[in-house]
Amino acid sequence: MTARPASLLLSASLLVLTACAPATQAQTPPATPPAQPAPAAPGFTPVKPLSDKPVRSFEKAAQVIDPARAYRAVLRTAKGDVTVELNAKAAPVAVNNFVFLALNRFYDGTRFHRVIDGFMAQGGDPLSADAAQQGRWGTGGPGYSFRAENGNGLKFDAAGVLGMARAASLDSQGSQFFITVAPADFLSGQYTVFGKVVAGQDVLDKLTRNDDGRGPVAGKAADELKSVDILVAGGS
Numbered sequence: 001m002t003a004r005p006a007s008l009l010l011s012a013s014l015l016v017l018t019a020c021a022p023a024t025q026a027q028t029p030p031a032t033p034p035a036q037p038a039p040a041a042p043g044f045t046p047v048k049p050l051s052d053k054p055v056r057s058f059e060k061a062a063q064v065i066d067p068a069r070a071y072r073a074v075l076r077t078a079k080g081d082v083t084v085e086l087n088a089k090a091a092p093v094a095v096n097n098f099v100f101l102a103l104n105r106f107y108d109g110t111r112f113h114r115v116i117d118g119f120m121a122q123g124g125d126p127l128s129a130d131a132a133q134q135g136r137w138g139t140g141g142p143g144y145s146f147r148a149e150n151g152n153g154l155k156f157d158a159a160g161v162l163g164m165a166r167a168a169s170l171d172s173q174g175s176q177f178f179i180t181v182a183p184a185d186f187l188s189g190q191y192t193v194f195g196k197v198v199a200g201q202d203v204l205d206k207l208t209r210n211d212d213g214r215g216p217v218a219g220k221a222a223d224e225l226k227s228v229d230i231l232v233a234g235g236s
Contacts, residue, residue: 043233043234044070044072044231044232044233045231045232045233046229046230046231047099047103047230047231047232048103049103049104049105050064050100050103050104051103051104051105052105053105054104054105054106054108054109054129055104055105055106056106056126056129056142057126057142057143058104058142058143058144059143059144060144061096061097061100061101061142061144061146062100063096064096064099064100064103065088065092065095065096065099066088067088067089067092067095068234069088069232069233069234070085070088070232070233070234071085071086071088071095071099071230071231071232072084072085072086072198072230072231072232072233073086073098073099073102073195073228073229073230073231074228074229074231075107075200075225075228076225076226076227076228076229077112077203077207077223077224077225077226078223078224078226079203079206079207079223080200080202080203080206081199081200081203082179082197082199082200082201082203082204083197083198083199083200084162084179084195084196084197084198085195085196085197085198086098086099086162086194086195087154087193087194087195087196090149090152090153090154090193090194091149091152091154091192091193091194091195092149093146093147093149094149094164094173094192094194095194095195097146097173097175098177098194099230101142101175102228102229102230103230105227106126106142106175107123107124107175107225107227107228108129108225108226108227108228109129109224109225109226110123110124110125110126110128110129110224110225111123111125111128111129111137111222111223111224111225112207112208112210112222112223112225113125113128113137113138113210113222114138114210114211115207115208115209115210115211115222115223116209116211116212116213117181117209117212118181118182119180119181119182119184119213120178120179120180120181120184121178121179121181121204121207122138122165122176122177122178123176123177123178123225124165124175124176124177125137125138125139125140125141125175125176126140126141126142126175127139127140128140128222137222138176140175140176141174141175141176142174142175144174145171145172145173145174146171146173146174147170147171147173148164148166148170148171148173148191148192149192149194150170150189150190150191150192151189152192152193154188154193154194155185155188155189155193156180156183156184156185156186156187156188156191156193157183157185157188158180158183158196159180159181159182159183159197159201159204160179160180160181160196160197160201160204161179161180161184161193161195161196161197162177162178162179162193162194162195162196162197163177163178163179163180163187163191163192163193163194164176164177164178164191164192164194165177165178165191166191166192173192179197179204181201181204181205207223208220208221208222208223210222
């Protein structure tokens with residue numbers, strides 16, 4: 001492991017939910033037509049959303065998944081779609097949380113507020129949907145928190161690993177997540193792994209690198225996560 005990722009862990013507390021927004025004000029994106037459901041992979045069918053518009057605050061996540069079934073999520077961006085396979089058996093709480101929020105359109109219009117070259121892309125902060133809140137991007141959540149499933153044996157040993165962001169406490173997970181763009185095994189056992197990219201890693205490689213590991217990069221706006229579609233397969 002090179003010194004650079006290790007220094008990120010120490011100097012930035014890595015993925016703690018502290019303000020880590022681009023230094024320049026992002027432009028409000030133009031209006032776009034409603035997103036259409038992503039085409040389902042063979043054997044997978046789209047899950048109907050629970051809300052017609054984004055809901056950004058809850059007391060807790062309702063139980064919406066069957067851990068015996070297979071789930072995928074399609075993250076739609078202007079630079080393409082990223083499909084992730086969610087591991088409900090290894091991280092049932094994190095997967096249920098992500099699916100619950102996605103089905104309530106929680107992530108629609110949020111941004112990848114912290115993208116570090118050679119490391120990871122972080123998103124999922126509801127505050128990042130509002131350009132006026134840019135100074136607070138990286139600090140938001142869904143109104144509740146839950147404990148990390150960091151002992152499930154899954155590792156951040158490749159690009160495309162999906163993990164939960166948190167603050168120092170293991171009980172501080174909420175809505176924020178990250179996807180590695182390179183192996184980051186030094187995170188293994190510390191943060192919850194709850195999925196992996198199965199298509200669209202090249203899209204992650206196109207996201208704007210708006211953080212250099214020490215803080216925001218001036219002039220680098222954050223890419224929007226337009227919507228997240230949930231797919232399911234298996235079971236009765």
